[in-house]
Amino acid sequence: MARIDLVDLAHSYLSQPPDATHYALKPMTMHWRQGGAYALLGPSGCGKTTLLNIISGLVVPSQGQVLFDGRDVTRLPTEARNIAQVFQFPVIYDTMSVRQNLAFPLQNRGVPAAEIEARVKEIAELLDLGNALDRRARGLTADAKQKISLGRGLVRADVAAILFDEPLTVIDPALKWELRSKLKALHRRLDLTMIYVTHDQTEALTFADTVVVMHDGAIVQTGRPNELFDRPEHTFVGHFIGSPGMNVLPARVEGRTAEVGGVAVELARAYPAQPAGRRIEIGIRPEYARLTASGGLPVRVERIDDVGRIRFARVRLGAASLSVVAPRGVPVEGDRALLALDAHQIHVYADSRRLEGAA
Amino acid sequence: MDKPINNAAWFLILPAFLIVLFNAVIPLMTVVNYSVQDTFGNNQFFWNGLGWYQELLDPSSELGGRFFASLGRSAMFSAIILAIEVPLGIMVAMCMPRRGIALALSLVFIAMPLLIPWNVVGTMWQLYARSDIGLFGWTLNAIGIPFNYTNDTLAAWTVLVVMDMWHWTGLIALLCFAGLKSIPDAYYQAARIDGASRWAVFARIELPKLSHVLLIGVLLRFMDSFMIYTEPFVVTGGGPGNATTFLSIDLVKIALGQFDLGKAGAMSIVYTLIVLAVCWVFYTVMVTGQNKGGRG
Numbered sequence: 001m002a003r004i005d006l007v008d009l010a011h012s013y014l015s016q017p018p019d020a021t022h023y024a025l026k027p028m029t030m031h032w033r034q035g036g037a038y039a040l041l042g043p044s045g046c047g048k049t050t051l052l053n054i055i056s057g058l059v060v061p062s063q064g065q066v067l068f069d070g071r072d073v074t075r076l077p078t079e080a081r082n083i084a085q086v087f088q089f090p091v092i093y094d095t096m097s098v099r100q101n102l103a104f105p106l107q108n109r110g111v112p113a114a115e116i117e118a119r120v121k122e123i124a125e126l127l128d129l130g131n132a133l134d135r136r137a138r139g140l141t142a143d144a145k146q147k148i149s150l151g152r153g154l155v156r157a158d159v160a161a162i163l164f165d166e167p168l169t170v171i172d173p174a175l176k177w178e179l180r181s182k183l184k185a186l187h188r189r190l191d192l193t194m195i196y197v198t199h200d201q202t203e204a205l206t207f208a209d210t211v212v213v214m215h216d217g218a219i220v221q222t223g224r225p226n227e228l229f230d231r232p233e234h235t236f237v238g239h240f241i242g243s244p245g246m247n248v249l250p251a252r253v254e255g256r257t258a259e260v261g262g263v264a265v266e267l268a269r270a271y272p273a274q275p276a277g278r279r280i281e282i283g284i285r286p287e288y289a290r291l292t293a294s295g296g297l298p299v300r301v302e303r304i305d306d307v308g309r310i311r312f313a314r315v316r317l318g319a320a321s322l323s324v325v326a327p328r329g330v331p332v333e334g335d336r337a338l339l340a341l342d343a344h345q346i347h348v349y350a351d352s353r354r355l356e357g358a359a
Numbered sequence: 360m361d362k363p364i365n366n367a368a369w370f371l372i373l374p375a376f377l378i379v380l381f382n383a384v385i386p387l388m389t390v391v392n393y394s395v396q397d398t399f400g401n402n403q404f405f406w407n408g409l410g411w412y413q414e415l416l417d418p419s420s421e422l423g424g425r426f427f428a429s430l431g432r433s434a435m436f437s438a439i440i441l442a443i444e445v446p447l448g449i450m451v452a453m454c455m456p457r458r459g460i461a462l463a464l465s466l467v468f469i470a471m472p473l474l475i476p477w478n479v480v481g482t483m484w485q486l487y488a489r490s491d492i493g494l495f496g497w498t499l500n501a502i503g504i505p506f507n508y509t510n511d512t513l514a515a516w517t518v519l520v521v522m523d524m525w526h527w528t529g530l531i532a533l534l535c536f537a538g539l540k541s542i543p544d545a546y547y548q549a550a551r552i553d554g555a556s557r558w559a560v561f562a563r564i565e566l567p568k569l570s571h572v573l574l575i576g577v578l579l580r581f582m583d584s585f586m587i588y589t590e591p592f593v594v595t596g597g598g599p600g601n602a603t604t605f606l607s608i609d610l611v612k613i614a615l616g617q618f619d620l621g622k623a624g625a626m627s628i629v630y631t632l633i634v635l636a637v638c639w640v641f642y643t644v645m646v647t648g649q650n651k652g653g654r655g
Contacts, residue, residue, distance in 0.1 A: 058548050079554040087545040095567045104563075108554035152553055 002068045002082065002160035002193065004032040004055060009064030011050055017062075024050045026218040027064070032195065034160070037187050039208035040197045043240070047217040048197045052163050055195065056085045068160070084153020085163040089170060090145030092137040098124070099133040102151050109156070123155045126186065143175045147182075154190070161193040168203065180207055201241050213237050229285070230345070235352045238283045244312060247289065247322035251282045253348050258282050261318030263297060268343040269357025274350050281349045286312060288345035289324040293331060296338030301326075315339060387631075394624030411625035422622055426629075428601065429609040436516075436605060437584040440523045444580060445573065447524065448531025453565075455536055469529040481593025484522040488514075488594070508595060512602040515595045519603060522590060527583065531576045538572040539565060571645070578641045582634060606630055 011025040020026065025047045032038060040048040053059040055066060057078030066074045073081050093101050102120045111119075124130045127147045132140065137148055146167055153162050164183075168176045184207060187194050198204050204211050205225040213221045213228065213236070220234040221227075232238035238246030252259040253274070256267045260282060267282075274280055291301075291313060299315040304326055313326035317339060324339060331337070348355045394411055396404040417423040451469070456462045472480070490496040490507045499506040508514040542564065550560045588607035591597065597604035597612070604612070610630065614623030 056548075056552065058551070078548075078551045083552070085548070085552050087549060089543060089545060091543075091545050091549040093563045093567075095563065104555070104559075105553040108556065108559065149549070152549075 003034045003070075004161060004193065005065075005067040005070075006030040006032075006051075006055075007065040007067060009054065009061050009066065011047075011054060011059065011061040011063075023062075023217055025054070025061070026216075028219050030212075030219060030222075032161075032193055034193055035191045036193055037184070037207060037209050038193075038195045039204035039211045040195060040214060041199070041201060041204040041211055041240070042214035043199055046214045048214050049165055051214070052085070052165055052195065052197050055161075056083050056163050057081050058085075082156070082158045083161045083163060084150075084156065084159050085165065086146065086149045086153065086167045088166045090142055090149050092140075092145050092148050094136075094138040096137060097134055098129055098137050098140070098148060101137050101148050102129075102133075102155050105152050105156050119155050119157065123151050126154070126189075127151050127182075142170045143172070143179055146171065146179065150183075154186075159192065161195065164194065164196040164198075166198055167196075168198075168200075176203075183207065201243075205241075213240065215240070231354070232283065232347065233354045235281060235283060235349050238285070238347075242285055242287075244286055244323045246283045246285045247324075248281050248283045248349070249320045249322060251280055251348075253280055253282070258346070258348070261316075261320030263318040263320075265297070265341060265346070266343050267346055267348070267357070269359055271348050271355055271357045274355075278350045279352070281352075283347045283349055284322070284341060284345055286323040286325055288342040289322065290340055291315075291324060291326045291330045291332070291337045292340040294338065296340040299324075299337055299339045301332050301335045301337050304332075313337075390624045390627050392624075393620045394628050395621075397621045400618075407621055411621045412629070415622070415625050415629060425609060426606075426626060429604050429606045430633075432602075432604065433585055433606040436519070436587070437581055439520055440527070440584050441577060441580055443520070443524055444528045444531050445577060448528050448576070449535050449569070449573075451528065451532035452535035452539055455532070457540075466533070469532055471529075472526050473529050475526070477589035478593055480522065480526050481590040484518060484525075484590070485594045488518040508599075510599050512599060515599060515603050518594055519591055522594065523584065523587070526590075527580060531573075531580065534572040534576045535569055538569040542568050574641065574645050578638065581637060581641075585634060585637075 007029055008027055009025065009029070010023055010027040012023045014022055017023055040051060042048045050059060054061045057073070057076060057080075060075060064074070065072055068081065093104060096104070099120055102123060103116045106116045106119060120133075121130075124133055127150065129144065129147055129151065132144065137145065140148070150162070150167075153159055168179060171179060180203065183194070183196075186192075196204070196207050198207075205228075209224065210222060211225055211228055212219055213234075215234070215236040221232065221237045223231075223233075228237055228241050232241065232246060235246070235248045238248060249260050251265075253267070253271050256270050258265045258267055265282070291299075297317060299317050301313050301315050302321070303314040305312045305314075311326040311328065312323050315322060315324055315337065326332075326337075348357065395407060395409070397407045397410075398404045411422075414420045414422045415426050418427050455465050455469075475483075487493045488496045488506075488508055490500050496506050496508070505511075506514050508518045546564050546568075547560065550564060555563065586607055587605060588611070591603050591605060592608060592611075595603045597608045601609075606626075607630075610623055610626050613619050613626065
């Protein structure tokens with residue numbers, strides 16, 4: 001069982017990085033509580049796999065510490081840490097049977113044969129691999145192979161955390177749901193810390209109780225899925241989560257009014273004047289901006305996309321362009337329509353960071 | 360799906376058919392023809408049926424004794440060089456740098472011997488191993504190890520085996536290097552997490568992933584070494600005595616030295632059948648191995 005702390009951690013793949021832009025991972029301090037289901041979410045190249053490899057010990061960070069239950073393991077090799085990792089592509093030992101694959105980590109650690117046998121059986125049942133134990137691992141399907149990879153981690157009694165590096169990439173879409181629910185069930189049952197790296201927001205939001213969003217080598221927000229959706233602390237989180245992402249519009253903010261593209265928009269909170277030179281933007285999710293029959297701001301409709309369950313419209317508000325919900329039955333005359341914004345869901349950002357207004 | 364049938368299409372394979380006919384089928388049939396006849400020159404041939412084959416496969420006859428002796432030497436030579444070159448090639452491949460200029464340089468150095476013509480290799484080693492002016496032979500003698508491949512069987516075999524290692528270990532190394540490069544990093548990382556020893560990584564990950572390239576490598580090296588002719592011909596000429604007279608050398612001696620076309624024909628056919636049989640076994644092993652992989 002372990003609580004994982006990252007203290008002032010940073011990593012660069014260069015030995016003498018000239019400046020901050022050459023860091024794959026910018027300095028960060030982060031705590032992962034025992035038993036949490038975390039998702040590390042971010043686009044390719046944001047440093048999430050580097051972070052994962054530092055936790056697992058495959059990469060030694062340039063600076064900072066990794067603590068497992070307060071014990072410094074920064075320089076400990078991966079086999080000496082009580083973690084397991086599941087990779088993007090299933091890793092199995094081709095020439096061995098499923099049983100031998102599952103027993104392998106225990107054999108390497110000199111566990112007695114009787115104990116190995118019992119443990120392998122238990123884990124195989126847990127993963128529904130019970131009746132495939134004596135088959136050669138090489139001929140199995142990708143999802144079964146991925147279960148074996150996971151099983152080789154679970155089989156070790158001392159494992160405190162399991163790290164997943166985009167584990168569903170090669171799995172059929174139909175099986176992805178199934179495997180993901182299996183993971184959730186395992187998490188509830190086994191009280192293990194799980195850290196799941198992905199660039200797929202659906203995977204992250206459905207798997208994790210805490211989502212860590214990374215951007216450009218830094219953690220930009222940590223929170224529950226609904227927090228990320230309703231209160232994005234960084235414009236990147238707004239963009240990245242949600243489909244379509246949050247509208248981020250350059251604005252001038254004074255007190256309770258924002259001026260966007262030459263149009264005044266009411267805010268729910270008051271914001272102090274910001275020093276000159278800061279980039280001020282407002283953000284609103286398309287779900288909280290909808291076309292309405294009466295009592296809204298006049299906009300010009302450029303395009304309507306019907307995605308089945310809901311319709312999104314691309315509209316122009318003065319000079320600014322944004323995505324909004326177009327409920328069925330709301331009149332659009334020519335390209336003229338009215339737009340209602342939910343003032344409580346408008347966020348103000350200074351240099352991409354959210355400002356807390358005063359009520 | 361219905362495929363149109365047009366017999367004119369046979370003409371399209373005619374060129375390939377003619378080439379195979381003239382460079383394989385007709386020469387082989389000529390040899391078959393010789394192997395069932397005897398001649399005393401002047402293009403006069405006498406029917407001998409399976410006589411030559413009976414004599415060849417009977418170890419108590421003069422021809423049979425000679426045949427089995429050279430067959431034994433050939434098999435021994437192939438066994439020795441496979442036993443040395445395969446493990447050595449794997450080791451070289453594992454020690455090679457993985458990237459950068461060092462990789463480019465080592466690839467060039469390893470590939471260099473592969474590009475040298477066989478008779479040049481033979482000549483190089485013939486000179487290199489000489490006890491009077493050759494660096495290798497002279498040095499051995501100078502440090503007190505008597506070495507003369509013209510009258511010592513062990514020395515002659517040593518020269519041929521070392522020469523073949525120098526010439527062909529690079530092939531195994533290059534094949535294995537390509538095989539090793541294709542193993543994703545995740546396998547090594549997973550093995551570390553599983554606490555696998557270096558030996559377990561080799562036996563459980565690297566060797567299984569190399570098995571296909573190794574089979575091809577072993578097959579190529581077996582055929583080449585079992586049919587080797589040029590290098591021993593240049594270096595030892597089959598001597599001292601008959602100590603390095605491999606099947607191919609003996610065959611040429613019988614066919615062109617003694618002009619026994621019938622005996623040589625029968626020997627050629629049996630020689631070819633042995634090579635074919637071994638290749639067939641290899642092929643079967645490879646194909647069934649792959650199918651097993653598919654079915655699990």
